[in-house]
Amino acid sequence: MASAEPQDFHVWLEAVSPERNIARRYAISLSRDLFGACLVEVSWGRIGRRGQARTLSFSERPDAERFVRQLQRRRMSARRRIGVPYREIRAAGRDLATCQG
Template identity: 55%
Template sequence: MSNLTSMATMLALTAIPNIELPAYGEILELWAVDPSRNISRTWRICKRRDLFGWTVVEWGWGRIGSRGQSRTVVFEQPEKAVALVRRLLLRRANAERRIGVAYRRCD
């Protein structure tokens, strides 16, 4: 990843208040809610190591209160997992431009 891309990613991540890359085993959950437009979305991501030392990235999305969908990707190199997490978080940071509602951390 180039320095310019890395800087752009970090600037975009500041659009989501108090956002950081999740630590291993930590679940980061974000919500985008606008009752007037009936938008009620949830998005979560978790980065962990499996029994073989590979890095697993799991993320899920859907309507708040529903089962939603999920995806899991396994990486041998942790740097590639971190790059995926950054790309996914960048997409969430751009949500306000795309759907009109920003994602906020759900704590």
């Protein structure tokens, strides 16, 4: 039986330019916790290093999806900001554009 709940969403991005000494990674995950809140987990940093992480909780899935789309838009502007575009390494789950909360 299929669930009406949208699937979790995970995406891993990298921006690499050896000549500019840029090796960045960025990961975004959207899931639900045991209490039904939507969690957005974000981690970033230099490839091969520990980096940083942040987890935010949203009571409504549309709010969480809106936040994830804002993060994605920011990553897609990397070429203009840092001179190297992020490229998608892995993705799992449903595209946020098709998620219904």
